[in-house]
Amino acid sequence: MTWLQYAIVAAVACITTMALVPPVKRLAFKIDAVDYPSERRVNKQPTARFGGVAMFGGLLCGLAVIIGGVTFFDWHFPLHSFVTREISYPGIFAGITLAFLVGVADDIFDLRPMHKFLGQVIAATIVAASGLLLTDMMNPFGHEQLMFGWLSYPITVFYLVAFCNVINLIDGLDGLAAGITAISSAAMVVFAILTVRPEAAFFGLALVGVCAGFLRYNFHPASIFMGDSGSILLGMSLGVVSLFATTKSTLFVSLLMPIIVAGVPVIDTAAAIIRRKRQHQSVMQADRGHIHHRLLSEGYSQRSTVLIMWGWTAILSVSALFITEMHGLARLPFVCLALGVSAFFVIKLNLLGPVLQHHYNPRPSTGKKRINEQFNAVSGNTSSSSHTDESSDEQP
Numbered sequence: 001m002t003w004l005q006y007a008i009v010a011a012v013a014c015i016t017t018m019a020l021v022p023p024v025k026r027l028a029f030k031i032d033a034v035d036y037p038s039e040r041r042v043n044k045q046p047t048a049r050f051g052g053v054a055m056f057g058g059l060l061c062g063l064a065v066i067i068g069g070v071t072f073f074d075w076h077f078p079l080h081s082f083v084t085r086e087i088s089y090p091g092i093f094a095g096i097t098l099a100f101l102v103g104v105a106d107d108i109f110d111l112r113p114m115h116k117f118l119g120q121v122i123a124a125t126i127v128a129a130s131g132l133l134l135t136d137m138m139n140p141f142g143h144e145q146l147m148f149g150w151l152s153y154p155i156t157v158f159y160l161v162a163f164c165n166v167i168n169l170i171d172g173l174d175g176l177a178a179g180i181t182a183i184s185s186a187a188m189v190v191f192a193i194l195t196v197r198p199e200a201a202f203f204g205l206a207l208v209g210v211c212a213g214f215l216r217y218n219f220h221p222a223s224i225f226m227g228d229s230g231s232i233l234l235g236m237s238l239g240v241v242s243l244f245a246t247t248k249s250t251l252f253v254s255l256l257m258p259i260i261v262a263g264v265p266v267i268d269t270a271a272a273i274i275r276r277k278r279q280h281q282s283v284m285q286a287d288r289g290h291i292h293h294r295l296l297s298e299g300y301s302q303r304s305t306v307l308i309m310w311g312w313t314a315i316l317s318v319s320a321l322f323i324t325e326m327h328g329l330a331r332l333p334f335v336c337l338a339l340g341v342s343a344f345f346v347i348k349l350n351l352l353g354p355v356l357q358h359h360y361n362p363r364p365s366t367g368k369k370r371i372n373e374q375f376n377a378v379s380g381n382t383s384s385s386s387h388t389d390e391s392s393d394e395q396p
Contacts, residue, residue, distance in 0.1 A: 052229025
C-alpha cells in the first residue's frame with residue numbers, strides 16, 4: 001500500500017506541474033519575466049523564465065496529497081500532528097516558500113546578488129528554526145559522537161544556502177537542473193526507503209514528480225525556463241529532503257550521501273569559485289566556464305551535454321547508495337568509481353586549468369615595474385622586459 005501512496009504523490013505533483021506550465025508561460029510574457037538572447041545565453045529566442053511558479057504549484061499539490069492521505073486515509077507518516085519530534089512542518093514549508101518568493105522577485109526585478117543571497121539565508125534560517133537541523137555525527141576518526149551544539153544552526157543554514165546555489169549555478173541548459181535534481185532526489189528517496197524515513201521518501205517523490213512534469217516543457221528545445229524561482233526552489237527542497245533523510249543518522253558516511261548525489265553541481269560550483277577567485281572576479285559574477293559550457297565548446301550538442309551530465313549524476317547517485325549501505329572494503333569499488341568518473345571530467349574539461357596556469361604564467365606587471373617595461377618597449381630595449389602571456393587569464 002505504501003508504494004501506491006508514493007506513486008499517487010509523485011503523479012499528482014507531476015500532472016499539476018504540467019497543467020500549470022501553459023498559463024504560467026502566458027503570465028511570464030505579460031509581466032516580462034523573459035530571458036532574451038544574449039552573449040551568455042544559449043536560447044535563440046525570447047523564452048519565459050517563470051517555470052518555478054508551475055513547479056511550486058506542483059510541489060504544493062503533492063504536499064497537500066500527503067496531508068490529505070495522513071488525515072483522512074491513515075497513511076503512514078510521522079506527522080499525526082503538524083509538530084512532531086520538535087520539528088515544525090509548517091515552519092519548514094514557510095522557509096521553502098520564502099526561498100521560492102526570493103526567486104520570483106529575482107525573475108521579475110533582477111535582484112542584486114547580495115539581496116538574493118540574504119533572502120536565501122533568511123529562508124534557510126526559518127527552516128533551521130523549525131527544528132530540521134544537522135545536530136551531531138560520529139567522529140570518522142574515532143568512536144565518540146561529535147555534538148554540534150549551537151553550531152547546528154549556522155551549519156544547517158550554510159548547508160541549505162549551498163544547495164540553493166549549486167542548483168542555481170548548474171541551471172544553464174534546457175532540462176539540466178531539473179534532471180539533475182530529479183536523479184539526486186530519486187537517490188535520496190531510495191536511501192530514505194532503505195532506512196525507513198517516510199517523510200524524506202514522500203517529500204522526495206513529490207520533488208521527483210515536479211521535475212518530471214516540468215521536463216515535459218523544459219527538455220531541449222525548451223519552451224519555458226525554470227528561472228531563479230525554480231532553481232532556488234529545487235535547491236532548497238532538495239536540501240530539506242536530504243536533511244530529512246540523514247538527520248536521524250549520526251554515521252559520517254550517511255551524511256556524505258547528499259553531497260555525493262549532488263556531486264556534479266557541487267564540483268561545478270567549487271570550480272567556478274576557484275576560477276573566479278583566480279581571475280580576481282566576484283564569485284557571484286557570471287561567466288562561461290561552467291561544465292556545460294566546456295562540454296558545448298567540445299562540440300557536444302545541448303541534448304548530448306545534458307544527457308552526459310545526467311549520466312554522471314546517476315553514476316554518483318548509485319555509487320553513493322552502495323557506499324552508504326555497504327561496509328568496509330566492499331565500499332571501495334564504488335568510491336573509486338565516483339572519484340574516477342569525476343576526476344576524468346575535471347581533467348578532460350580542464351576545469352582547474354586557470355588555477356594550474358597560475359603556477360606557470362606570471363601575473364601582469366603593475367606599478368613601477370610596468371612603467372619601466374613600457375619605457376623599455378618604446379625605446380626598443382627588450383633586454384630587461386619579462387614575458388607576459390595575457391591569454392593565461394582567459395575567460396572560458
